[in-house]
Amino acid sequence: MSKAKTHQPTVIHKVIMVGSGGVGKSALTLQFMYDEFVEDYEPTKADSYRKKVVLDGEEVQIDILDTAGQEDYAAIRDNYFRSGEGFLCVFSIKEQESFQATQDFREQILRVKNDENIPFLLVGNMVDLAEQRQVSVQEATKRAQEWKVNYVETSAKTRVNVDKVFYDLMREIRARKMEASKQSNGKQNKVSRKIKCTVL
């Protein structure tokens, strides 16, 4: 579109949804994107979403890559982990297994990104079904502290904290980017290899 090019390029933040199958990654994404909650569960392969939002007064664009929870080979994820700038690592508070799986995701992300401080949020979803809780807040918070990340509980169904997790993550990404550009102004740094928000 010719008109868009005359505008100043919008900043794009790339967010990747990770987590085991059925924890509500797509539900969170759809709730954030279209304010809708889909009851029917249909496993995602991979899908991409894009939305313009105002982040602290600045109009930015968020690209969300919603990924498959069920995957036979973890290596398949490498490529999109590589492309992400921030991660929402989701588990279901009523499923201990999904909480355990976050460990593997975390490790893979760190390995692929080779960055300890990658913007990352541990998200405990399905808080609307708290009576079926299997993962305690303490437990999850403890793990988050180990990872030096934040832990947020959400409900894709009732929209609790949905905006918060996306906006919080975007803020982290933005902060990282500003930091990186400072560093790249000084000396060349490994981090500067990351994709920057410029149009080629």
Place this chain on the structure above:
Amino acid sequence: MSRQQIQNTLFLPNDERLITMISVSKIPRKTNLKKRGSWLCAVLNTMESPAKVYIYHVKKSDRGEGFKKKMSWLLRDLRKLDGKSAEKPSPEFDLHFEKTYKWSAASVEEKEAFISSLWRLSHRFLIQKPEFENIPERLLEDIKDPHTLREKSQSVDDISIEGEDYQALSAKEEADLELLMSECQVAISNAEVFTEQLSKQLSVLDGANIHSIMGSEDQVLNLMRLLDNGIKEAEQIEEKLDSYDKILANVKEQMEVMRDKDTLMTLRNKNHQRLLEELQNLVVIRLDMKHIQALMDGDLTTPAGIQECTAAAQALHRCMNADIHPSLLRLGGVEEQQKRFKKLSTNFSKRLVHHLNNLFIHQVTYVHVYMSSLSKLYSREVSDFIENAKQKLVAAKESKGKLGTATLSRLTGSSTSLAKLDHRGRSGSIQSVDSSAVKYGSELDIAIRSVFDQVLEKVLTEMERVCIAEQDFCFKFFHLIDKNTPKDEDQEKDKDSTTEGGGDVETDVWVARQTYSAAEGEFITENLGQGLLQKRAAVTVEINMMAELFPQLETELDGFLTHADKQNDMYSMYMLVRMSQHVINNQDMGSFLGKTFGNCLIKVKRNFDKFIDAMMQTIRETKTSKKSRCGIISFVHSFEEFTNLAESIFKGSDRHADLDKAYTKLVRVIFEQIIRVAQEHQKTPREVVLMENFHRMFSILSHLKNPCLENDRKEAKQRYTENLQAYTVNLLGRPLEKLHTFFEGVEARIAAGVKPEEVGYQLAFSKQELRKLIKEYPGKEVKKTLEHLNKKVEKQLCEEENLIQVVWHEMQNLFINQYKYYDSLMTKCYPDSNITLEFTMDNVLQYFSDIAQSH
């Protein structure tokens, strides 16, 4: 003969005597009747008193020799006996009882004997004699002469003659007689002695009888005395009763008199009451002196006078239409009063008509003057106003390219000039347009549009206000009657000359006008209340008047709308929404303005349709660059923008249905055109164009969440998924192309019925062939191909739609699945041959990781 037999068996036991009998048969004759005997018997029953004559129908019984009574009638019940013919002898005759029975006698003689016997019997025993018809005279004459009867009857029927004195001895008499005779043994031998003895006894008995009669005389006398006494006393009691009765009769009479009096009194009371009520009603009907005065010579020129007159007229109206009973109208007083009322009303009517006449003449000339002078003024004003608005739009457009405060000041400048035009203190709100325009300094595009929106709103609101103000004024002013002309002219001048900078003059005029219209208002409402003016008429008058006052309004507005439409066709959306809103606001007024706006709305709707059509045309004509990759087609972007803008404009508008229709049309065209572009594009594969653009359309439609577009949304999703599939599959045909073809062949053999283990014995699919092929794909080679594919994907897909990861993810899965599939086919078809691919699954995963790391 059976006569004796019948008498003995049937009648004697009942103490009946058979007088006459006749052998008969019924008519019509039944065949079996002949065999058995059938008789009619006239029988005298002396047991009953007075003696009765029966007629029996007797038949021989079915069994044996007995007889039985078949039917019986009383002779009394015989109404008529019909002998069929008086001259011609015939055995037939009819008996008319309650029914008519037809008989035929055995012979004519028998019949005649029977009839004459009946005749005699009826004459002897009956008061009401039956009719004898068609019977020879001789049979009936018999009885008329008693002598002949006696003579004749002796010869004809000796039994009936004797029967006159003779009475058969009853069983008891017979017994007594026998007893008597047995007591006197002589009786049988010597009748004379017996008679003598009897008469002796009789005389003795007589003597005893007389003696006892004599003896009982005293007692009789005693009884008589007692009876006399009783009678006397009864008479006394009767007398007393009579006297009581007389007294009671008196009392009754008095009571009756009293009751009559009572009813009379209540009646009188009621009548008095009614009369009183009527009179009270009547007396209330009267007219105040004050009202009479007002009607006679109230001042119709001052508001106070008018008010008085109205009140008086209303009072008079009430008096004249008062509910008076017609008969009361004949009362002298009432009649006189009605006459007076009539006279008053006639006088007042005359006065009022005269006055109104004067006024109307004044008004008509005045209305003409007012309209001709004001219509010119309004034409000029409106066209200036519109022209200014147009200029302002142009100014806004010109300033589009520039940034900064200069533009804003220019905008403000033009709107102040717009404000200057304004009359009657309307400029205040125009300035508010400028102030709000300042807010949108940052986003110039939006600012210009919102400026337009505000200018449009301003234009419409101002037009509306001016029109409504004028309409109100005309309504009030021209229904007002009798104002001196100079003052009217002042008023008009004031209105016209009032400008924004008017200062003192302005405020003065406002005060003057307001007081003035307050008085008018009152008068009008009263006038309307009286029904002197009809509202509908007023409305049509008002429409005509307004049309004359604002002859250019519709053309000017139309001009403005067309102008705006030329400036930017997106404006048609604003216009549609705003106009529709104003039409709704003015709808119920049924006014000139409502009509004008309605017409404009139709034009605006056409403009909107044209705008949508134009958009569709643009979409159809879109050409894409042949040099670069396709990416998201420009019209998809435009559509997204359009939806954002349109949603913001139509938000909450009742015109959203129009927008929905436009959406549907646009989406259809876009879908069509995406397919066209995909086919035409040379650089980018068809599937990629379709995949990316439908993905975007799906996203746009999901954002819109419009139920009308739900099917389109699903279709977009469907097409996106299909093409994602098609793209990955088509591309993947290549990395291991020869192997792929080989295994496809293997599969085809198996499908054709070849056993999996035997496929390897076919020349084209031998182990050697497979080994040769596998050698062509060493790990290194495969990795290189995959890297190449990854680059290709990145090259063909656009950054913007961000589907690279999605496609690559799909690709990886597909490749892994194929690897597994080849592997399984090899173990199945070439068992124990130890043939494997040159690279392992772990190798594949490592390649993927390496590719990921290379970014």
